[in-house]
Amino acid sequence: MELIFPTVIIILGCLVLFLLLQRKNLRRPPCIRGWIPWIGVGFEFGKAPLEFIEKARIKYGPIFTVFAMGNRMTFVTEEEGINVFLKSKKVDFELAVQNIVYHTASIPKNVFLALHEKLYIMLKGKMGTVNLHQFTGQLTEELHEQLENLGTHGTMDLNNLVRHLLYPVTVNTLFNKSWFPTNKKKIKEFHQYFQAYDEDFEYGSQLPECLLRNWSKSKKWFLELFEKNIPDIKACKSAKDNSMTLLQATLDIVETETSKENSPKYGLLLLWASLSNAVPVAFWTLAYVLSHPDIHKAVMEGISSVFGTAGKDKIKVSEDDLEKLLLIKWCVLETIRLKAPGVITRKVVKPVEILNYIIPSGDLLMLSPFWLHRNPKYFPEPELFKPERWKKANLEKHSFLDCFVAFGSGKFQCPGRVLSIWWVSPSQKGNAELNINKEYDICWASQGPGPSAGVAPPHLAAPRPELYKKTLLHFVLGLSSRTHSNGACLWYLQQ
Numbered sequence: 001m002e003l004i005f006p007t008v009i010i011i012l013g014c015l016v017l018f019l020l021l022q023r024k025n026l027r028r029p030p031c032i033r034g035w036i037p038w039i040g041v042g043f044e045f046g047k048a049p050l051e052f053i054e055k056a057r058i059k060y061g062p063i064f065t066v067f068a069m070g071n072r073m074t075f076v077t078e079e080e081g082i083n084v085f086l087k088s089k090k091v092d093f094e095l096a097v098q099n100i101v102y103h104t105a106s107i108p109k110n111v112f113l114a115l116h117e118k119l120y121i122m123l124k125g126k127m128g129t130v131n132l133h134q135f136t137g138q139l140t141e142e143l144h145e146q147l148e149n150l151g152t153h154g155t156m157d158l159n160n161l162v163r164h165l166l167y168p169v170t171v172n173t174l175f176n177k178s179w180f181p182t183n184k185k186k187i188k189e190f191h192q193y194f195q196a197y198d199e200d201f202e203y204g205s206q207l208p209e210c211l212l213r214n215w216s217k218s219k220k221w222f223l224e225l226f227e228k229n230i231p232d233i234k235a236c237k238s239a240k241d242n243s244m245t246l247l248q249a250t251l252d253i254v255e256t257e258t259s260k261e262n263s264p265k266y267g268l269l270l271l272w273a274s275l276s277n278a279v280p281v282a283f284w285t286l287a288y289v290l291s292h293p294d295i296h297k298a299v300m301e302g303i304s305s306v307f308g309t310a311g312k313d314k315i316k317v318s319e320d321d322l323e324k325l326l327l328i329k330w331c332v333l334e335t336i337r338l339k340a341p342g343v344i345t346r347k348v349v350k351p352v353e354i355l356n357y358i359i360p361s362g363d364l365l366m367l368s369p370f371w372l373h374r375n376p377k378y379f380p381e382p383e384l385f386k387p388e389r390w391k392k393a394n395l396e397k398h399s400f401l402d403c404f405v406a407f408g409s410g411k412f413q414c415p416g417r418v419l420s421i422w423w424v425s426p427s428q429k430g431n432a433e434l435n436i437n438k439e440y441d442i443c444w445a446s447q448g449p450g451p452s453a454g455v456a457p458p459h460l461a462a463p464r465p466e467l468y469k470k471t472l473l474h475f476v477l478g479l480s481s482r483t484h485s486n487g488a489c490l491w492y493l494q495q
């Protein structure tokens, strides 16, 4: 009897605890966890994440949790959850990305947390509207130089062509004049290593480096390159006004606040952030426009009406002229809408209620700009490339359409957003000298870059190269320059 009584108490206690836990779990969103411990549904999710998210939304409703690689990722797809993601103080950007930054650039978590806000404020200021004019001169000079290097005739895969233009233009403008290699072998190496690093960035952010030999080799190559070049980069200040480039200003903060050994790591992170959107956004903008003959015609007519017809070697472009080319800006934004990041993330730091569910602290709250931009409630006929939908946005004030979240949102929204739209859109380029007297054939050897870009739009499936002949570079000139990208499409699997 003496023994039975405590046993009954323990059993009852366990039962009450179990029921309480059950109740608590009842208030959690449905969880897709699979049967493999720790890995959960990691394999299925990793194979095709975007499809996985959409199928789960249809099956489980607007909010659901995916358990993979030891992480609980709770996806929100409707207004209430989106508002919490974008505005709540109970969710945190820095804690969500610190591990990714550690794995991909070897920046220790304490260093990242200590420097992040200061660096962010500097980057946002330097790339903000007031300072954009500082990039104008060098940007157009660099672009012109790269176009000259390309020659006047030739055939190239569009993806390759965009890379050949944008890698050097971006690096030389944001990092340091003449930093991009000029020797053919080195250029090839740069391209190869950057592509390898960018393509497997999502895996690199979660798997041990020993499982990713190529990726790890590329990471080391860039870290060594920065280590070798940083003294030169720091020494070479602008002769005109002694102003610093984006990288110089970053290194200045990193070395004042921590130690020199972190400089190459921040160099790599900034390189990736700035380049990884450039190729996809520029490529897809060109691809969409070229595959819509009516839009292509309107863009070309706009360019000719502002700059005159092709034939002159060099053309002076004033800011007023460029303001008239609003259609190109809409095309860039419409492309970014369709090729938006797969997911962005925040860490839940205090339990938060969404649609009567309680999301526990420790979860990663996930939002998919890619799918949000395909919700017909917010973007009618979402799969169609319709630049004119941007007529409604107040672009002069840099405000986008409702529910456009390609650049994230809140305190740490992408600091490069104004620059990147301005950069690929000539409507903000002042006093550019552009040569529009070139001919180039392009082909579609590859399907196009970017994680959400693995599948070409159906109308690009059977390209008609003759359509692009002679017009490509005219268009590139109107549009090109650059932006970073799939930075956008981080698969933040690891918190």
Ligand code: HEM
Pocket: 093, 116, 120, 123, 270, 273, 274, 277, 281, 336, 341, 344, 345, 405, 406, 407, 408, 409, 410, 412, 413, 414, 415, 416, 417, 419, 420, 483, 484, 485, 487, 488
């Ligand atoms: C089409 C172009 C671009 C897209 C779609 C894009 C997208 C994004 C997104 C989604 C984030 C995360 C924001 C969040 O979670 O709220 C981000 C962060 C960031 N982006 Fe971009 N970005 C673009 C261009 C650029 C450019 C040109 C730069 C130039 C360096 C840049 C630098 C950064 C940096 C440094 C961060 C991290 C901010 C932080 O640590 O707080 N981005 N970007």
